[in-house]
Amino acid sequence: MLSVRNLRKTFPTPQGPLIVLDGVNLDLQRGDSMALMGESGSGKSTLLHLIAGLDSADSGTILIDDQDISRFNDGERSRLRKKKLGLVFQQFNLIPSMTVADNLAFQARLSNRHDPDWSAFLAESLGLSGLLDRYPEQLSGGQQQRVAIGRTLGARPDLVLADEPTGNLDETTAHEVLELTLHLIAKTGCGLLMVTHSSNLARNLNHQVTLHRGRVT
């Protein structure tokens, strides 16, 4: 479902162009999970942003379900994000003025895919059923990230892109949140590409790749 070919990205800097991605190739099938690792500054977030259509590559192709999104204009990219992609970040990015229930339903409502049964199933699976009337500031970090993951899966994305989703959590909580996420990813059959610095966490995903000197190894 995701196929990245020969992706190149440079950033202009006062010292000249900085080559961050120098011919990246990557494949991810539906229902599969992949950990994207690499040292700080190796280009992991840059790659995720390109796949999410938040930035443009210099050259190369990004096929999502056989559509080359690197040729998409801004409107097409934003429609793609709404219809097919789910994004999860290290910062939970919940809406502080909304309850857990409304945060959970937010993405699905935006995509016209709100399904109360699916929402209730996600809340139950993520251990959030007893917290639906609370506000984000009344939750722990792990609970907040579980809401963020439920909000993303609520819209039934085909591909979830997660940038250090457990980076703000302690190790035990990070493992718990990841386990729940992988269980739900398997249940929905979507793909997961997750940036992590932790080889302990990466081990739980089906595939592990590393970005080094602009390439995936």
Ligand SMILES: Nc1ncnc2c1ncn2[C@@H]1O[C@H](COP(=O)(O)OP(=O)(O)OP(=O)(O)O)[C@@H](O)[C@H]1O
């Ligand atoms: N908009 C930009 N302009 C110039 N340089 C940039 C820009 N965005 C990122 N970079 C540079 O590109 C390189 C890759 O950054 P990126 O954030 O993708 O790395 P990363 O692997 O995600 O790092 P970390 O693990 O620290 O989050 C870094 O050297 C960074 O300074």
